[in-house]
Amino acid sequence: xxxxxxxxxxxxxAAGQIGxxxxxxxxxxxxxxxxxxxxxRLLEIPAATRAxxxxxxxxxxxxxxxxxxxxxxxxxxxxxxGTNVALLVGARPRTKxxxxxxxxxxxxxxxxxxxxxxxxxxxxxxKVLVVGNPANTNALIAQQHAPDVPAxxxxxxxxxxxxxxxxxxxGKLGVSVEALKKVTIWGNHSATQYPDVSHATVNGSSxxxxxxxxxxxxxxxxxxxxxxxxEIIEVRGASSAxSAxSAxxxxxxxxxxxxAEGDWTSAAVVSDGSYGVPEGLIxxxxxxxxxxxxxxxxxxxxxxxxxxxxxxxxxxxxxEREAVRKLGLI
Ligand code: NAD
Ligand code: LMR
Numbered sequence: 091x092x093x094x095x096x097x098x099x100x101x102x103x104a105a106g107q108i109g110x111x112x113x114x115x116x117x118x119x120x121x122x123x124x125x126x127x128x129x130x131r132l133l134e135i136p137a138a139t140r141a142x143x144x145x146x147x148x149x150x151x152x153x154x155x156x157x158x159x160x161x162x163x164x165x166x167x168x169x170x171x172g173t174n175v176a177l178l179v180g181a182r183p184r185t186k187x188x189x190x191x192x193x194x195x196x197x198x199x200x201x202x203x204x205x206x207x208x209x210x211x212x213x214x215x216x217k218v219l220v221v222g223n224p225a226n227t228n229a230l231i232a233q234q235h236a237p238d239v240p241a242x243x244x245x246x247x248x249x250x251x252x253x254x255x256x257x258x259x260x261g262k263l264g265v266s267v268e269a270l271k272k273v274t275i276w277g278n279h280s281a282t283q284y285p286d287v288s289h290a291t292v293n294g295s296s297x298x299x300x301x302x303x304x305x306x307x308x309x310x311x312x313x314x315x316x317x318x319x320x321e322i323i324e325v326r327g328a329s330s331a332x333s334a335x336s337a338x339x340x341x342x343x344x345x346x347x348x349x350a351e352g353d354w355t356s357a358a359v360v361s362d363g364s365y366g367v368p369e370g371l372i373x374x375x376x377x378x379x380x381x382x383x384x385x386x387x388x389x390x391x392x393x394x395x396x397x398x399x400x401x402x403x404x405x406x407x408x409x410e411r412e413a414v415r416k417l418g419l420i
Contacts, residue, residue: 095127096127096128096129096158096159097122097126097127097128097129097174097175098128098129098131098172098173098174098175098213099116099121099128099129099130099131099173099174099175099176099177100131100132100133100169100170100173100175100176100177101113101116101130101131101132101133101177101179102133102134102169102176102177102178102179102180102204102222103133103134103178103179103180103181103222104132104133104134104142104145104162104179104180105132105134105138105139105141105142105145106138106179106180107328107329107331108179108221108331108334108335108338109132109142109145109179109180110145110331111331111332111334111335111336112177112179112335112338112339113130113132113145113149114149114152115335115336115339116128116130116339117130117149117152117154117156117157118152118154118156119154119155119156120339120343121175121339121342121343122175122342122343122346122347123343123346123347124156126156127156127157127158128156128157128158129157129158129159129160129161130146130149130157130159130160130161131160131161131163131169131170131173132145132146132160132161132162132163132169133163133164133165133166133169133170133180134162134163134164134180135164135180136164139162139163139164142162143162146160146161146162166203166204166206166207167207167210167211169207170204170207170208170210170211170212171211171212172211172212172213173208173211173212173213173216174212174213174215174216174217175216175217175218175219175342176204176208176212176216176217176218176219177219177221177338177342178201178204178218178219178220178221178222178228178229178232179221179222179338180200180222181193181197181200181221181222181223181228182196182197185323193223193224194224194227194410194413194414194417195417197222197223197224197228198227198228198231198414198417198419199419200222200228201220201222201228201229201231201232201235201419202231202232202235202419203235204232205231205232205233205234205235205236206235206236208232208236208239209235209236209237209238209239212239215382216239216243217243217245217342217345217346217382218232218233218243218244218245219245219246219247219338219341219342219345220232220244220245220246220247221246221247221334221338223279224278224279224280224410225246225247225248225279225358226246226278226279226358226371226372226373226374226407226410227372227407227410227411227413227414228246229244229245229246229358229372230244230370230371230372230411230414230420231414231419231420232244233360233372234420235420241360241370242359242360242383242384244360244372245341245345245357245358245359245372245384246279246357246358246372246374247279247334247337247338247341247357247358248275248279248283248356248357248358248374249337249338249340249341249344249355249356249357250279250330250333250334250336250337251275251279251283251285251315251316251318251356251374252273252274252275252337252355252356253333253336253337253340254285254315254318255273255275255285255287255311255315256270256273258311258314258315259273259287259290259292259297259301259311262301262306262311263292263297263300263301265292265293269292269293270290270291270292270297271290271291271352271353271354272289272290272291272353272354272376273285273286273287273290273297273356274286274289274290274354274356274374274375274376275315275356275374276356276365276373276374276375276396276399276400276403276404277373277374277399277400277402277403277404277406277407278358278373278374278403278404278406278407278410279358279374280316280403280406281316281317281319281320282316282402282403282406283315283316283374283403284312284316284396284399284400284402284403285311285312285315285316286396286399287301287307287311288391288392288393288395288396289376289390308395312399318330340355341355341357344357344379345357345379345382345384346379346382347379348378348379348380348381349377349378349379349380354376354377354378354387355376355377355378355379356374356375356376356377357374357375357377357384358372358373358374358375359372359373359374359375359377359384359386360372361373361375361386362386364386364388365386365390365392365400366400366401366404367400367404368404368408371404371407371408371411372407373403373404373407375387376390
């Protein structure tokens, strides 16, 4: 039986390629659980609302039992009114040869009004996931413009990087991804991110020992995962879409429904100063989820190899924060 009261889910960039892959998965009940009804609120720029309306017609044609309705908006204030879950996807994707830093100015301006609109009208249990790049800093901008919303409700997506890491390790070890636990992505959703296996296990044993090849980890695995976004752009001719949508589903589902006992996932959350990451930065950490809250896993030993890489990615986040400060975006 589906619950009577629908949960409002706002998706920005609804007419984009991630939006197209994401909306049908939400409508089929995969975002929150098939027992929960969802009302979709799609936000687009005026030039793309017609395309979003077309997608809304297709969503209707899906006859999804979990879908309680779809509305299309070009005004953030209306789109975020009463929303419980906000997926901020709408942004300009990186194209060939473009670095993520180039996107700061282009995309930063989008997230200020959206943060303000969330502050003004979202439901008191609002949860925000920023997918649009540069995701960590866009999340910071939105969060800074929503002073009445608890800061920990703003997150950015590194679950795609986490899933990429799982897939690469599973391939190397010849196991199913389910055999792997405690893999971590630290830092920024960018090429500086640090995919870390120091605490990871495969069927309960150390991944490092099972691989027994530090050169593969340092010279193949880490850059492969960290640069996978660019690889997809190069090979596909467009940035990742269905895999990004899938990771967004995983992120919110885990946030709402919790992590499995003895495992964790990766998400970019507001730093409380843990592991030397400056307070307030939205940086990826190993996190558990329980009762609708993410918590940073505490007390992990960080060796020198890891320390250097975490620090490098966090330094990039500090630089991005400085850049958006200079642009007057926070
Ligand atoms: P896309 O260009 O296909 O779609 C973006 C959509 O956003 C467009 O329809 C556009 O009209 C809309 N949009 C732009 N400004 C908007 C605004 N102010 N309000 C509402 N909608 C707006 O792009 P895409 O491939 O769907 O990617 C979206 C974003 O996700 C990009 O920034 C991309 O780099 C990022 N991304 C992040 C990850 C991650 O792991 N965090 C992975 C893949 C892609
Ligand atoms: C990805 O990781 O696939 C995206 O963030 C694309 C990009 O711009 O790197």
